[in-house]
Amino acid sequence: MAAKYDAIVIGGGHNGLVCAAYLAKAGRKTLVLEGRHVLGGAAVTEEVYPGFKYSVFSYVVSLFRPHIIRELNLAQHGLQLIPLECSFTPHLEGPGLVRWSEAARTRREIARLSPRDAEIQPAFSLAMTKMAFLIKNIIDNPVPDPTSLDPRELKRLADFGNHFLKLDADSFHLHSQLLTMSAVDFLSLWFESEILMAPMSVSGIIGTFLGVRSPGTAYVLLHHYMGEIDGAFRSWGFSRGGTGGLSLACARAAESLGAQIRTEAPVSHLRVQNGRTTGVVLENGDEIEARTVFSSLDPNRTFLRLVGEQHLDEEFTNQIKRYKLRGSSGKVNLALDRIPEFTCRPGIGPHLMGDLAIAPNIDYLERAYDQAKYGDFSERPYINAVFPSLVDPSVAPPGKHVMSCFVQYAPYHIKEGPEFWPQRREAFGEAVIDTLEQYAPGLRDCILHKQVLTPWDMEQMVGLSEGNIFQGELSLEQLLFQRPAPGWARYRTPIRDLWMCGSGAHPGGGIMGSPGELAAKYALQTRGV
Amino acid sequence: MPIPTPFHPRTSEFCTSLQWKEWAGYYAIRSFDVHFDREYYAFRHAAGMIDVTPLYKYDVRGPDATAYLNRIVVRNIAKLKQNQVAYLCWCDDDGKVIDDGTVTRFEEDYYRVTSTDPDFHWFLRHMRGFDVTVENITDEVAALSVQGPNSRDVLRDVCDADMDKLKFFRTTKTRVDGGIDARISRTGYTGDLGYEIWVKNDDALGLWDALMAAGEPHGLVPAGLDAMDVTRIEAGFILNGIDYFNALHSLIERRKASPYELSLGWAVHLKRDPFIGQEALRHIKKDGPPRLFVGLDIDWPSFERLFAKHGLPPEVHSGGWRTGVPIYDSGGNFIGQATSGAWSPLLKKNLALATVQAEHGHIGNTVHLEVTVEYERKTVPATIVPKPFFDPERMKA
Ligand SMILES: Cc1cc2nc3c(=O)[nH]c(=O)nc-3n(C[C@H](O)[C@H](O)[C@H](O)COP(=O)(O)OP(=O)(O)OC[C@H]3O[C@@H](n4cnc5c(N)ncnc54)[C@H](O)[C@@H]3O)c2cc1C
Numbered sequence: 001m002a003a004k005y006d007a008i009v010i011g012g013g014h015n016g017l018v019c020a021a022y023l024a025k026a027g028r029k030t031l032v033l034e035g036r037h038v039l040g041g042a043a044v045t046e047e048v049y050p051g052f053k054y055s056v057f058s059y060v061v062s063l064f065r066p067h068i069i070r071e072l073n074l075a076q077h078g079l080q081l082i083p084l085e086c087s088f089t090p091h092l093e094g095p096g097l098v099r100w101s102e103a104a105r106t107r108r109e110i111a112r113l114s115p116r117d118a119e120i121q122p123a124f125s126l127a128m129t130k131m132a133f134l135i136k137n138i139i140d141n142p143v144p145d146p147t148s149l150d151p152r153e154l155k156r157l158a159d160f161g162n163h164f165l166k167l168d169a170d171s172f173h174l175h176s177q178l179l180t181m182s183a184v185d186f187l188s189l190w191f192e193s194e195i196l197m198a199p200m201s202v203s204g205i206i207g208t209f210l211g212v213r214s215p216g217t218a219y220v221l222l223h224h225y226m227g228e229i230d231g232a233f234r235s236w237g238f239s240r241g242g243t244g245g246l247s248l249a250c251a252r253a254a255e256s257l258g259a260q261i262r263t264e265a266p267v268s269h270l271r272v273q274n275g276r277t278t279g280v281v282l283e284n285g286d287e288i289e290a291r292t293v294f295s296s297l298d299p300n301r302t303f304l305r306l307v308g309e310q311h312l313d314e315e316f317t318n319q320i321k322r323y324k325l326r327g328s329s330g331k332v333n334l335a336l337d338r339i340p341e342f343t344c345r346p347g348i349g350p351h352l353m354g355d356l357a358i359a360p361n362i363d364y365l366e367r368a369y370d371q372a373k374y375g376d377f378s379e380r381p382y383i384n385a386v387f388p389s390l391v392d393p394s395v396a397p398p399g400k401h402v403m404s405c406f407v408q409y410a411p412y413h414i415k416e417g418p419e420f421w422p423q424r425r426e427a428f429g430e431a432v433i434d435t436l437e438q439y440a441p442g443l444r445d446c447i448l449h450k451q452v453l454t455p456w457d458m459e460q461m462v463g464l465s466e467g468n469i470f471q472g473e474l475s476l477e478q479l480l481f482q483r484p485a486p487g488w489a490r491y492r493t494p495i496r497d498l499w500m501c502g503s504g505a506h507p508g509g510g511i512m513g514s515p516g517e518l519a520a521k522y523a524l525q526t527r528g529v
Numbered sequence: 530m531p532i533p534t535p536f537h538p539r540t541s542e543f544c545t546s547l548q549w550k551e552w553a554g555y556y557a558i559r560s561f562d563v564h565f566d567r568e569y570y571a572f573r574h575a576a577g578m579i580d581v582t583p584l585y586k587y588d589v590r591g592p593d594a595t596a597y598l599n600r601i602v603v604r605n606i607a608k609l610k611q612n613q614v615a616y617l618c619w620c621d622d623d624g625k626v627i628d629d630g631t632v633t634r635f636e637e638d639y640y641r642v643t644s645t646d647p648d649f650h651w652f653l654r655h656m657r658g659f660d661v662t663v664e665n666i667t668d669e670v671a672a673l674s675v676q677g678p679n680s681r682d683v684l685r686d687v688c689d690a691d692m693d694k695l696k697f698f699r700t701t702k703t704r705v706d707g708g709i710d711a712r713i714s715r716t717g718y719t720g721d722l723g724y725e726i727w728v729k730n731d732d733a734l735g736l737w738d739a740l741m742a743a744g745e746p747h748g749l750v751p752a753g754l755d756a757m758d759v760t761r762i763e764a765g766f767i768l769n770g771i772d773y774f775n776a777l778h779s780l781i782e783r784r785k786a787s788p789y790e791l792s793l794g795w796a797v798h799l800k801r802d803p804f805i806g807q808e809a810l811r812h813i814k815k816d817g818p819p820r821l822f823v824g825l826d827i828d829w830p831s832f833e834r835l836f837a838k839h840g841l842p843p844e845v846h847s848g849g850w851r852t853g854v855p856i857y858d859s860g861g862n863f864i865g866q867a868t869s870g871a872w873s874p875l876l877k878k879n880l881a882l883a884t885v886q887a888e889h890g891h892i893g894n895t896v897h898l899e900v901t902v903e904y905e906r907k908t909v910p911a912t913i914v915p916k917p918f919f920d921p922e923r924m925k926a
Contacts, residue, residue, distance in 0.1 A: 066829075066877035067829070067830075067877075069876070069877045070829065070876070070877050070878055075875050075876045075877075075919060076919070076920070080573060080574050080875060082570045082574050083566065083570070083874075085567065101564065102562075102563050102564065129842065133840075133842070240574045391574075391575075391748065392574055392575065392748065393575055393679060393746060393747050393748040394574075394678075394679075398682075398746035398747065399746040
């Protein structure tokens, strides 16, 4: 049997790596086991086509916690986040809409759509900033356990509640609205222009199998206001070298602190004895002993595959089975000979240096959802695209470019059945390119290479069950006390010495680093490792 | 009234923000955009290009050039090889710093000095007995600084010098774009991979155009002083007139500082022929400097809490600040001052450069910095940390 470790971290995605770094920093002998040949998981850069570095899955970084950058010295290990300049919504008619980081410029853009909306933005931002204050506390701490009678827990719960009680009446109502309303209804409380609201509302649906008019989608909008209050000061950014650059910086930090990292070491299952784990068994049969195991895989994969139902009670198993994954998005990565011009705003200028949303109006988005509800991918989908090479030339040969397109909806459960996705992949990719061609004719001629990823592919490649990009929907009933299952929101699991540290744990998905950080800190603090 | 640099026709064309300031008698751009951060990020992830013409430049030639300069500066430049650059300072008789800058040895008997202040008079004053000429070429030579991880790629594409052979703090002659004679030195004020390119004024616009064209695929962006100021703070570089004062311009002793108080002790070579300030510096070194120039990492969670008490998110200056603030020990006694600082978007740290009494200046020590929160004066703990705050391998690699 191989060396004994204090902790084995399964999965070398960014959360697993952050978790390992914190464990190693506390002096724990830590080993990371990644199944693939590259580190990063859903935050990975790969040279799929020679000279072009794709951010294969995730493509922009928003919520990565600044204190993790400080505490792990990630900048010195190569992390660089470059803020996005703007958000461009091309239209088939008219000049399109660009929301710039410069407020006055944005105001002039919006005034063309609605002079009233143009000036309401500051009030909206103010309200959202207040709300984001709440979220920050939620994101940066493990959730209190509402069922515990431990006085410390009760105090934490009270503190948690106090944040809400301290809100003035207006904010309290606002918060209730956020919890219950749809993204569109919520935005309609402020704005009148559907054209403006469309690109704003989509942040409520990313990674969920819901539409912009589905109740509960308002909450996720808040995440966009986080950056401004936590020292990031501009929320969305590119990671230099692609999102894998961030993961590699985490890996270098972990290694510099003493953690060991192995790639091409897929874990087959956990060793479980008398309700406690004692290590892992690799697919090649090797057993590695460890005092604790941290899984950064989603709850479904962790419990139903690596642990096995035989070690779990029925109620818990059922909860995990009910945990909603339902992947709904795809990805198309393109290598471009040149960047095509968008008809509504010709030229290759700063408007292409941020992100670009195909979200011309609310009905368009809702129609895209309608098709998906009945088991099809959207023929005219919502697309969020970026040209990272315009800002970070390191990801393409000089003068050439990469284009990264996040696409929704591409439901995992297509009506033929998910295993038929490979047959529909080509058609899906074509639908995306056709859609983009409408706004940027000539795009097709610029393409040197394309990589089309369906939710099925994501499951196969990085083990995201049902291709859910967040290791489980970020819908309200799956957040906070309930992520991944009621009573198990604090990284512990029903298997002793097995901890959860990936996006399937609080506070959830996105390139944040929080689940990894908080799991490690919480386990260390409670002497769990 | 300031005068335009030779790059003015281009810089003014790109400067959409109209944010200018005076720098050594020239018009200089603070930031091209309303926000400087695109320029800042370019310095760190691609390349930024800044007009550094206003730096004072003096050419020293003659058989005694080495001996003459060695009489003035604290560092033994006789050791410099041809095409090597040295960073150093020069002092008054009391060993107090007048200015810091670079000396480049182009040829056996030909040097170029750059300085922050107009020090021509100081160099002229010490010529007697040396067979040298000193020429003030400040207004005849234009300079651009191209800084950032892609700066080498930009220059490789536009000049005939072997950029891969040009080491840190070395210089070379080259021809840009097939026609412009230039000198490139691998130096800069950002603490990153970077180069400064020097040409005759008449070639300035040609140089700008060639670099912009070559830089396009490498993400080269014209940048202003605000962006550079944040990078120089991350790099822990001192600034004359801000972090210390020219001894010749200081009315009171307290304002003067020896190299040992400015973290420049390493540049002082005491064991050699006499130079200005040598005797005094010997004593200062022996007694130990009374103050130290240090880097501060201002505790962010404490800073956040001060604002949270008012229900506010933390507010930091946009860009570098240079309004000195007092520093106290844990007993509330004044022990020094922070003279400049910046929020580092890269490190996500709130940084400052400070001068503190030597006994408080050790790495790891916690001091207390004055901050103003919602109009009230408070203090926030800050840790003394090593400089540079950011030290990318590529700078010297
Ligand atoms: C297409 C797509 C686009 C996205 N876009 C964004 C975005 O733009 N911005 C954003 O913030 N977030 C985005 N996300 C979400 C974000 O990328 C994820 O939430 C985050 O990267 C998850 O990190 P993680 O470390 O928790 O898990 P993962 O990244 O899923 O890491 C799990 C790791 O475990 C490995 N693994 C799986 N099974 C085994 C096994 N048996 N043995 C060993 N290793 C195993 C996997 O290979 C993987 O490396 C996107 C996700 C996807 C899929």
